[in-house]
Amino acid sequence: MPFISQTERQSDYNLIPSSCPIVIDNGASYFRMGWAGESEPRIIFRNIVQRPRHKITGETVTIVGDHDPALLKYFDCTRSGPRSAFDNDVVFQFEIMEYVLDFAFDRLGADESPINHPILITECACNPVQSRSKMAELLFETYGVPSIAFGVDAAFSYKYNQKLGICDRNGLAICSGFSTSHVIPFINGEPVYEACCRTNVGGYHVTDYLKQLLSLKYPHHMARLTWEKVEDLKMEHCYITLDYASEVRLFQKGGKEAEEKTRCWQLPWTPTPVEEPPSEEEIARKAALREKHGQRLREMAEAKRCSKINELENELKGLEFLIQQLRHVNGNDIPSFLSETGYVSKQEIESAIVKVTQSLRKAKGEQDEIEEKQDPSGTEKYTLIDIPDNLLTPEQIKEKKRQLFLKTTSEGRQRAKQKRFEQELERERRNKEDEQRRLENPEVYMEQLRVKYKELSEKVDQRKKQKTNANNTTETNNGVGRGERLNAAQKERMRLLTTAAFDRGKGEDTFGIKDEDWQLYKKMSKDNDDEDDTPNEDEAELARIGSRLREIDPTFFPKTESAGTEPPRLRPLTQEDFQIVIGVERFRCPEILFRPNLVGIEQAGLDEMAGVSIQRLKSRVERLKEEEEEGITNSVLITGGSCLYNGMSQRLEDGIRMMRPCGTRIRILRASDAVLDTWRGAASFASTMHFSRQAFTKMDYYEKGEDWLRGYQLKYSF
Amino acid sequence: MEQEVIDSEMVLPTHLSFKKIQMYEKYPKGQARGRHWKHLKQIIQAENYQNYPADEPNYVNIESPPSMHPRKQICDITGYEAPYSDPRTHLRYANTEVFKVIRSLPNEYVQRYLALRNAAVVLK
Incomplete structure (x- = not known):
């Protein structure tokens, strides 16, 4: 340096x-x-000069020049940079x-x-x-x-x-400094300011250009690219090409020569410890653990069921005992006898017994039996239904109502069962058809299935996304705020509500004439949790196709939910991510000394400045001798910090030669x-x-x- | 203040005996920090160069004229020769790959690239 x-x-x-x-x-x-x-x-x-604040005492101090950056840790430099x-x-x-x-x-x-x-x-x-x-x-x-x-x-x-x-008595001084570059002609050892010229480009611009380019190229390493470091990079690696166009073409083509000219700055980097995929043992261990947990849960559930059955059995015994006792008690004493137990009548106890036995059966897993058992006895049970009300006592009427209710529910159950059975048949029929088609042309069939699966899963996903989006908005502020985005159903509901609110007294009120009108209230009262039947159907169909595909296609993998929600895995950072490669920048940045328009400065570059200076010398200085003008290019001194680049002399010589008459002697002197x-x-x-x-x-x-x-x-x- | 800071003598003393007027006398604390110093533009304006003969050299008239060389445009991103210019971002580019890059650049970066050659949109 x-x-x-x-x-x-x-x-x-x-x-x-x-x-x-x-x-x-x-x-x-x-x-x-x-x-x-x-x-x-x-x-x-x-x-x-920097004027930072001392961190402990808080006083503003003055620091001139460069100092050990390690000592700047005691100062708060955030408010004032170097000036x-x-x-x-x-x-x-x-x-x-x-x-x-x-x-x-x-x-x-x-x-x-x-x-x-x-x-x-x-x-x-x-x-x-x-x-x-x-x-x-x-x-x-x-x-x-x-x-x-x-x-x-x-x-x-x-x-x-x-x-x-x-250099000689007559000559040119080309001085490229920090913020400006000058060309000053000398005649008889004295500078001729009338003929000098200045371009406002210098080392500062080169470093700044390099710094900006690198920090745009490597935004992650911006903090590393301090002014001082970039200045070092510039002094060490930048050079001036004889011909920018051909040099840059070399890099554009790539190849060995460009590679040799590329410099690479490796930033400190330590590889992150690689996560090893879990071993077989690990997987087995985890599975065993999971199995153990499952076993424990199952045992707990079993114990709970047992205790529940016990409890119910005890209750049943107690109730039966109560009934038996009740037989020995006089009709008049019943209320006083029952007052201690909490029941009012014998019927109530009986119904409690029925309830308990039912739940006991349920707990024991004998659910289906009761329905079947109840069915044949159905007709006998509903004795009062066909008798008209006026022939019955009030108590009997109550009993009739109960029987009516029981009958309708059991019938409903029967119907549902019938429907389920039919569906089962339908599914079997479809499966059979499917199988037939598959046998006819397995490949086409599989392809069709896959396409269908894909379509459906997309549809379902979309729906889910919409739903979650809608939920998100409502979740965040409980209801829909102004300017919130609504989904279609919510919008419709809002429209209905507003029309209902403002549609009073406009013409004849015909509301309620048609039965569908009343559906309106159903729609209005529903808020965003409305689930149409179609997605469920879609989902069921999706599950069916998925299972079918799994059966016949060994390569098929259903899309798992977790894959979508898991964040995308980041590529581990490698050594290359911590490299700052300087290729074209090496000569692109100093090129601005010759072509300031690259950084938006519309002035002549160094080589052209020499020409301008000689031109000015001829036009502004009287009594200039011919040989003085001729000899001036014989001693061109380059000085200043920005003239230290390799290739500077060659480039300048070429540039000046282009402007001077053929045969002029040109000597560039460092x-x-x-x-x-x-x-x-x-x-x-x-x-x-x-x-x-x-x-x-x-x-x-x-x-x-x-x-x-x-x-x-x-x-x-x- | 820490010992190593004192040892390095990096902090300028407020009182220097060789000075006739100390800094704190010249720029007393509490008053608006320092004075307003005229920037170069204002200095040049105050120089009134127009009142002096045109052939007398001064800071303004020794400036170089605009370049007469044919200007070559280079790719803003790579530095290669740039035959194309993107009408949307106004960036110059060398080939399709660079074009892909510039179309994917966020606007902030586009503006910074443009600012490098003083062509950014400046909002005032």
């Missing part, structure tokens, strides 16, 4: 003479500070800038007295004067610095590389250190006599005013 924070507190601040300037490279991503004349900056940190003083490449938030400068001076070792060193600070090309003057005011008023000079970062980098002999050259150039500049001549004091500033500051420009050549 090329960027490493360096925030050790320096101890030699007091040993440095006050004439030695402090050099600041105030980049949008990194802040670097050090002493003039030295080769390395002393302090380097990310140019960001930057920059908007694009212009400083606008001077409160944040002040925190940054505080931290930097503190780490440089400053103490007690105000900062008594001249300052050289970098800014962007053509910095708005407001930003420049605010910066000057901040440094003068708050830190008490004696004098300040402003310089452009790309120019310092170019000059430094010129000093190293890498800066000796694309990231630190700016600071080094500034430090070496500050150590010369030129610096003190061009720096301005607080007095100068307030005398000459803002308008002068607008025109202030550093001369880099000496």
